[in-house]
Amino acid sequence: MARRRYSKKNQLVRLIIGAIILVVAYFFYGEISLEPEMNYGSNQNDDGYYYYTYVSDNDYYDGANGLINEALKQELHEILNENITRTSYAEAKNFLANSDVSLDDDTKVYNVYDGVLAPRTWDSTSWHREHVWPNSRLGVDRVTESERSIASDLHNLRAVTPRVNSSRSDRFYSEGSGEADTTEDGGFYPGDDHKGDVARIIFYMAVMYDDLTLTNDLALLLDESDHYTPDGARMGQLSVLLKWHKEDPVDAFERNRNNVIYEYQQNRNPFIDKPEYVHLIWENMAIDDLTQPEEEVVNYQSSLFMLMIKEHVYDI
Template identity: 40%
Template sequence: MKKIFGLVFALMVLLSGNAVQAAGTISVGEALGTGNGTDVKVEGYIVGVPVNIDTVEQSDFTSNYALALADDQNETQIDDMIFVKLDSEYRGEFGLQNNPELMGMKVYVDGTRDDYFSHEGIEYVTSLSEASSDGEDDSPPCESHYYKEAEGLTGDALKQSLHEIIDDHTELSYSNVWEALRHTDQDPNNPENVKLLYSGMSYSKEDNGGNVDDWNREHVWAKSHGDFGTSMGPGTDLHHLRPTDVTVNSARSNLDFDNGGSAFSEAPGTYYDEDSWEPRDAVKGDVARMIFYMAVRYEGDQGELDLEVADAVGTSGPYIGKLSVLKDWHAMDPVDEREQYRNDVIFEDYQGNRNPFIDHPEYVELIW
C-alpha cells in the first residue's frame, strides 16, 4: 500500500510542478546554452569557487558565496563551468571555504539562469542537494553531510549536536503558514485539497479560517506549553504545524499525548479524556516525531524557550508528555513516504532545516 501511495503522490507532485526534485534535469553544458531568465534544474559536479569572471579557486578556498559546477569532476576550463550564486541559507552547508571536502561532489541545483560575475550562471537558488553517483540513492538531500557532526554521538551530546544542525533556519510569519500548509499537506489524491492531521479528512485548500467547517493551523506542541503563541519561531515552525478541522483542533486544545479515553466522533480512531489526547494510529508516529523535533530545536539558547518532553500528562510550562507513550508511537508507526515528502518540502522550500527523527528514527532511542 505504501508503494502505491508513493507512486500516486510522486505523480501528482510532478504534475502540479511542486516536486522537490522535478523531472527535466539538465547537464551543465545544456544549462550554458539556456537563455537568461529560464528556470532550470541542473546536475553537475562542484569544481571550485568563482571569485571573478576569469578566476575559479580550486583549492585554498576564500569564500562561501558561490560554486562553480561542471559536467566533468576534474574540469579546469572556466568556459565549461557554470557559476552558482549561494544565498545565505546554503552557504553554511555547501560553501567550500567551510566545507572543502565537498569539492568534486555531484549536486542538483534548482534556480534561474542569470549571469554571475558576467559569466553564465544560476541565481535565485530554490533547491540545492547532493546527487547520488548511481541514481539509486533515495536518501534525503545531502543527508550524509547534513548530519555529519552528529555521527557517533549519543545522549545529551547527540541532542545538542542535532540542535546546532537544525537551529538556524528561515522563520515564517503566522500569516504565511496558511500557504505553506497548502503545499506541505496537499492531499496526494486531490491537489486542490489538504489532508487533515487528526481526522484524515480532505478539505479544500481554500476552506481555511475559524468557522466550524473550516480547517485551521494546529500547533502539535500546544502553544500554552511554553506560552509562545503565534510569534515567529516555535509559533510558526512548520515542522509541528498541521491542518486540522476547527472543532477537532478546539477539542484537542492543549492536552498532552497518551493512550486511552473516550472516542472522539469527529476524528475516527481518536480518543481523549481530561488530560490527554490519542490520535489515530496512522499518525501516531508523525505526532511523536514532531514533538521530538520541537524538544531538540528549542533548547533555551539565544533567548528562546527550552522545550522538554516529560514522561507525564497534565504538564504545564514548557513541557509536554507523555515520553514513554510517544516513543511507543514512534516505533509502531514508522516514517512513510508522505512524512518524508513533507520533511523535504519544508527543508527545500520554506525553512531550510529538517526533522532529524524522520531521517534517522534511531536517534530517538539514542537520546531518550
C-alpha cells in the same frame, strides 16, 4: 534438445561475462558499489527499533555521525538552527497548503488526527492551523499573525479539522486506540494513523528548542496554572510517544512534508529522516544496539549483486 543445450550454455556465458565486467568496474573504476548505501532509511527490527545508518560526508547530518545521547541532541540542535528562515504565523496558511497536501489528491490537504481531506486553499473554515506541541505549552505568549518564532515553526503546525482542533484543545498526548479522541486521564489520543507523525513532531520540537521539556509526570502535564509561561514549557507523555514512534513508522506523507518545509524554512525534522536518532537520545541505546545483523546485510548485498548482473546481462 541440442538447441536447448545451446541456449543454456549461452545464458551461462552471458552471466559469466556480466559478472566479470561488474567486478572489474568495481575494483578498478569504483563506479559500481556492492555495499548498501549509507543513507536515510526506516527499516525496523522485530521489536520496532530503527536500524542505524551513517550518512556520507557533506550530508545534512554528517556532523551527527557516531554521536549518541546528549552529544547527538546538541549537534542536531545546532544543525536545525544554523540556517533557519523564520516564517510568520500568517504565512503558514499558504505554506501548509503545500506541505500538508494529500498525496492522493493535490487539491486537498490531509488533516491531522482524523485524516479528512479538506480544500487546499485556505478559507478559515475548512481547516485550521494546529500546534502539535500546543501554543500554551511553548513557554511563550499566544501567537500573533505577524509573529516569527517558536510558535510559527512550520514543522509544529498541521492542517486540522476545526471540530477536532477544539476537542484536542491543548491536551497532552496519551494512550488510546482507533480514532482520535480525548482520554480518561485528561489527555488526547491522535489516532492510529497519526500517532507516529505526532511523536516525531514533538521530538523535533524538544531538540530544536532548548527550553522545551518532555515528561511522563501526569501531575505536571495536568497543571494549567503556568501555561503561556516558561515554567509551563513541557509536553508528554514521553514513554507513550516513544512507543508510537515504533508502532506507526515514517511514511511517504511525512517525507514529502519534511522536504517541502525544508524548502521554506531551511531546516528538517531529523526524526523523519533518521528515526533511529530517537532511540539514541531518549532510550539510552548505543549504535551497536541498532546495527543491522550481518546476515541481513549479506542477503541484501547478494540480492543487489544478482539484480545488477541480471540487468547487465539482458543489456548485452
